[in-house]
Amino acid sequence: MMNSQCKRCRRVGEKLFLKGEKCYTPKCSLIRHPLKSKKGSKLSVYGRQLQEKQKIKLFYNIREAQLKRYYNLALKGKTSTPLKLAQILESRFDTIIMRSGLSSSQSAARQLVTHGHFLLNGRPHNIPSTILKPQDVITLKTRSAKLKIFEDLDNRLKNYKIPSYIKLERGDNKDLTITLLDTPKLEELSLPFDFTAVVEFYSR
Known part of the structure:
Protein backbone atom coordinates (compact mmCIF):
# COMPACT_ATOMS: atom_id res chain seq x y z
CA MET A 1 0.00 0.00 0.00
CA GLU A 90 13.73 28.14 6.84
CA SER A 91 13.92 29.93 10.21
CA ARG A 92 11.14 27.89 11.77
CA PHE A 93 12.12 25.91 14.87
CA ASP A 94 11.36 22.55 13.24
CA THR A 95 13.16 23.49 10.01
CA ILE A 96 16.33 24.38 11.93
CA ILE A 97 16.16 21.02 13.73
CA MET A 98 15.95 19.29 10.34
CA ARG A 99 18.74 21.36 8.77
CA SER A 100 20.99 20.65 11.77
CA GLY A 101 20.80 16.94 10.99
CA LEU A 102 18.85 15.81 14.05
CA SER A 103 16.02 14.59 11.82
CA SER A 104 15.81 13.66 8.16
CA SER A 105 12.43 15.22 7.42
CA GLN A 106 10.27 18.16 8.41
CA SER A 107 7.53 15.97 9.86
CA ALA A 108 10.03 14.08 12.03
CA ALA A 109 11.52 17.36 13.25
CA ARG A 110 8.06 18.64 14.11
CA GLN A 111 7.44 15.56 16.27
CA LEU A 112 10.74 15.99 18.10
CA VAL A 113 9.83 19.58 18.95
CA THR A 114 6.22 18.92 20.01
CA HIS A 115 7.36 16.03 22.23
CA GLY A 116 9.38 18.52 24.26
CA HIS A 117 12.96 17.38 23.62
CA PHE A 118 14.46 20.88 23.36
CA LEU A 119 15.15 24.12 25.16
CA LEU A 120 15.11 27.45 23.35
CA ASN A 121 17.46 30.01 24.91
CA GLY A 122 17.47 27.96 28.11
CA ARG A 123 13.71 27.44 28.44
CA PRO A 124 11.52 24.46 27.46
CA HIS A 125 9.93 25.06 24.07
CA ASN A 126 7.64 22.80 22.04
CA ILE A 127 6.20 25.04 19.32
CA PRO A 128 7.50 24.00 15.87
CA SER A 129 6.30 27.15 14.11
CA THR A 130 8.38 29.57 16.21
CA ILE A 131 10.50 31.77 13.93
CA LEU A 132 14.04 31.86 15.25
CA LYS A 133 16.32 34.88 15.15
CA PRO A 134 20.09 34.95 14.68
CA GLN A 135 21.90 33.98 17.93
CA ASP A 136 18.95 31.95 19.22
CA VAL A 137 20.22 28.75 20.84
CA ILE A 138 18.47 25.37 20.88
CA THR A 139 19.63 22.76 23.41
CA LEU A 140 18.78 19.07 23.36
CA LYS A 141 17.57 18.16 26.84
CA THR A 142 19.98 15.90 28.74
CA ARG A 143 17.32 13.28 29.47
CA SER A 144 16.15 13.33 25.84
CA ALA A 145 19.70 12.73 24.58
CA LYS A 146 19.58 9.29 26.21
CA LEU A 147 16.55 8.18 24.18
CA LYS A 148 16.83 5.65 21.36
CA ILE A 149 15.93 8.21 18.69
CA PHE A 150 19.12 10.11 19.48
CA GLU A 151 21.47 7.18 19.94
CA ASP A 152 24.45 7.10 17.59
CA LEU A 153 23.69 10.75 16.76
CA ASP A 154 27.35 11.78 16.66
CA ASN A 155 28.15 9.09 14.08
CA ARG A 156 25.16 10.10 11.95
CA LEU A 157 26.24 13.72 11.97
CA LYS A 158 29.78 12.90 10.78
CA ASN A 159 28.57 12.49 7.22
CA TYR A 160 26.07 15.34 7.30
CA LYS A 161 26.92 18.78 5.95
CA ILE A 162 25.36 21.44 8.16
CA PRO A 163 24.60 24.83 6.53
CA SER A 164 27.11 27.55 7.43
CA TYR A 165 24.46 29.63 9.20
CA ILE A 166 23.91 26.87 11.79
CA LYS A 167 26.45 25.96 14.46
CA LEU A 168 26.10 22.58 16.15
CA GLU A 169 28.38 21.75 19.06
CA ARG A 170 28.69 20.04 22.42
CA GLY A 171 29.37 22.19 25.47
CA ASP A 172 31.63 21.39 28.40
CA ASN A 173 28.76 19.44 29.97
CA LYS A 174 28.35 17.44 26.71
CA ASP A 175 24.93 19.02 26.00
CA LEU A 176 24.23 19.36 22.29
CA THR A 177 23.45 22.92 21.21
CA ILE A 178 22.29 24.38 17.91
CA THR A 179 22.89 28.09 17.29
CA LEU A 180 21.32 30.03 14.43
CA LEU A 181 24.25 32.25 13.46
CA ASP A 182 22.65 34.18 10.64
CA THR A 183 19.64 34.42 8.34
CA PRO A 184 19.31 31.18 6.33
CA LYS A 185 21.33 31.25 3.11
CA LEU A 186 19.13 29.75 0.39
CA GLU A 187 22.02 29.18 -2.01
CA GLU A 188 23.21 26.42 0.32
CA LEU A 189 19.89 24.55 0.25
CA SER A 190 18.85 24.13 -3.41
CA LEU A 191 15.16 24.37 -2.58
Missing part, protein backbone atom coordinates in the same frame (compact mmCIF):
# COMPACT_ATOMS: atom_id res chain seq x y z
CA MET A 2 1.33 3.44 -0.91
CA ASN A 3 2.23 5.71 2.01
CA SER A 4 0.14 8.90 2.31
CA GLN A 5 3.28 11.02 1.96
CA CYS A 6 4.12 9.25 -1.32
CA LYS A 7 0.60 10.02 -2.53
CA ARG A 8 1.18 13.70 -1.77
CA CYS A 9 4.33 13.72 -3.89
CA ARG A 10 2.45 12.07 -6.76
CA ARG A 11 -0.32 14.63 -6.43
CA VAL A 12 2.07 17.54 -7.07
CA GLY A 13 4.11 15.56 -9.62
CA GLU A 14 7.43 15.88 -7.83
CA LYS A 15 9.49 14.05 -5.23
CA LEU A 16 9.63 16.23 -2.11
CA PHE A 17 11.51 13.83 0.21
CA LEU A 18 8.77 14.03 2.83
CA LYS A 19 10.03 10.84 4.52
CA GLY A 20 13.65 11.94 4.67
CA GLU A 21 16.26 9.22 4.23
CA LYS A 22 13.63 6.61 3.29
CA CYS A 23 13.03 8.52 0.07
CA TYR A 24 16.53 7.58 -1.13
CA THR A 25 16.01 3.83 -0.70
CA PRO A 26 14.60 1.33 -3.22
CA LYS A 27 11.56 1.01 -0.96
CA CYS A 28 10.42 4.48 -2.00
CA SER A 29 7.22 4.23 -4.04
CA LEU A 30 8.41 6.86 -6.50
CA ILE A 31 11.56 4.86 -7.21
CA ARG A 32 9.63 1.62 -7.75
CA HIS A 33 6.91 3.38 -9.74
CA PRO A 34 8.39 6.59 -11.22
CA LEU A 35 6.21 9.55 -12.04
CA LYS A 36 4.96 9.52 -15.63
CA SER A 37 5.63 12.58 -17.73
CA LYS A 38 2.42 14.20 -18.89
CA LYS A 39 3.16 14.96 -22.51
CA GLY A 40 1.17 17.74 -24.04
CA SER A 41 -0.24 18.93 -20.71
CA LYS A 42 0.77 22.38 -19.62
CA LEU A 43 -0.33 24.15 -16.48
CA SER A 44 -1.78 27.62 -16.66
CA VAL A 45 -0.01 30.39 -14.77
CA TYR A 46 -2.60 30.08 -12.01
CA GLY A 47 -2.22 26.29 -11.99
CA ARG A 48 1.56 26.55 -11.62
CA GLN A 49 1.22 29.07 -8.80
CA LEU A 50 -1.24 26.79 -7.04
CA GLN A 51 1.06 23.79 -7.47
CA GLU A 52 4.09 25.62 -6.05
CA LYS A 53 2.01 26.74 -3.08
CA GLN A 54 0.90 23.17 -2.46
CA LYS A 55 4.48 21.86 -2.67
CA ILE A 56 5.66 24.36 -0.06
CA LYS A 57 2.78 23.54 2.28
CA LEU A 58 3.53 19.81 2.00
CA PHE A 59 7.28 20.15 2.47
CA TYR A 60 7.12 22.47 5.48
CA ASN A 61 4.08 20.66 6.87
CA ILE A 62 2.05 23.85 7.29
CA ARG A 63 -1.55 24.91 6.73
CA GLU A 64 -2.88 27.50 4.29
CA ALA A 65 -3.46 30.06 7.06
CA GLN A 66 0.16 29.72 8.22
CA LEU A 67 1.58 30.20 4.74
CA LYS A 68 -0.61 33.27 4.19
CA ARG A 69 0.59 34.69 7.52
CA TYR A 70 4.23 34.14 6.49
CA TYR A 71 3.50 35.88 3.19
CA ASN A 72 2.13 38.91 5.04
CA LEU A 73 5.26 38.96 7.24
CA ALA A 74 7.44 38.76 4.13
CA LEU A 75 5.81 41.90 2.71
CA LYS A 76 7.45 43.92 5.48
CA GLY A 77 11.02 45.12 5.25
CA LYS A 78 13.42 45.83 2.38
CA THR A 79 14.21 42.22 1.41
CA SER A 80 12.45 40.95 -1.71
CA THR A 81 9.20 39.22 -0.75
CA PRO A 82 9.99 35.78 -2.30
CA LEU A 83 13.41 35.68 -0.59
CA LYS A 84 11.97 36.84 2.73
CA LEU A 85 9.21 34.21 2.55
CA ALA A 86 11.78 31.46 2.03
CA GLN A 87 13.95 32.77 4.88
CA ILE A 88 10.97 32.80 7.24
CA LEU A 89 10.11 29.19 6.44
CA PRO A 192 12.90 22.92 -5.32
CA PHE A 193 10.29 25.66 -5.00
CA ASP A 194 9.36 28.80 -6.91
CA PHE A 195 8.65 31.26 -4.12
CA THR A 196 8.00 34.01 -6.67
CA ALA A 197 5.03 32.03 -7.99
CA VAL A 198 3.59 31.81 -4.48
CA VAL A 199 3.99 35.54 -3.94
CA GLU A 200 2.28 36.18 -7.28
CA PHE A 201 -0.60 33.92 -6.21
CA TYR A 202 -1.23 35.86 -2.99
CA SER A 203 -0.74 39.27 -4.61
CA ARG A 204 -3.41 38.73 -7.27
